[in-house]
Amino acid sequence: MPAEDKDVLDVKLNTTLGFNTSGYYKDGSIQNFGPLPPRVGQETSYAISWQIVNTTNDVKNVTVTATIPPNVKWTGVIDPKDADVTYDETKGLITWKPGVVFAGSGFFIPSQRVDFQLLFLTALVHFGQPFKLISEAVLSGVDMFTNKEIKKTSSKIDSSLRGVISSNEARVTR
Numbered sequence: 001m002p003a004e005d006k007d008v009l010d011v012k013l014n015t016t017l018g019f020n021t022s023g024y025y026k027d028g029s030i031q032n033f034g035p036l037p038p039r040v041g042q043e044t045s046y047a048i049s050w051q052i053v054n055t056t057n058d059v060k061n062v063t064v065t066a067t068i069p070p071n072v073k074w075t076g077v078i079d080p081k082d083a084d085v086t087y088d089e090t091k092g093l094i095t096w097k098p099g100v101v102f103a104g105s106g107f108f109i110p111s112q113r114v115d116f117q118l119l120f121l122t123a124l125v126h127f128g129q130p131f132k133l134i135s136e137a138v139l140s141g142v143d144m145f146t147n148k149e150i151k152k153t154s155s156k157i158d159s160s161l162r163g164v165i166s167s168n169e170a171r172v173t174r
Helices: none
Strands: 017-024 043-054 059-067 072-079 085-088 093-101 112-121 132-134 138-143 149-153
Touching: 017 138, 017 149, 043 059, 043 093, 043 132, 072 085, 072 132, 093 112, 112 132
Parallel strands: none
Antiparallel strands: 017 043, 043 112, 059 093, 059 138, 072 112, 085 093, 138 149
16 A cells, blocks of 8 residues: 655744733722822823733743833832732833643633722922823743744833823822
């Protein structure tokens, strides 16, 4: 009996990693304080939320980083309290290391999420305008099936919280 010819194709597909960043003043796990709209000379706090979802392959060495400007302060309030989040005051660098993000996160098992609080002390120079709270966040990790690096970047967040609050509430008043 003759042998059959076969072509074998081995295909490995990277996972699809979703990365969502958002901000809030109310309606979240962290209680914020201060006037809204923010007032010159007064402190107002805001919370930032980072959430990761993952489809098919586990992802290791996951790290998320972003920076805050000098006029924004890190309060140290984090939810969940045991999340691996650090702040480097000299660089204004926030780093979250959730470790491994398992396949199915956000679909079959809970997504990886962390919320943290930032504080802004307004000055007269900020009057009448929204202000930047945090830079673009960069997520990186390695797909454990394909061994390929995955990188995602979110956009920055300012005091409008990407439209969560009205433009009037985002602008500094006297």
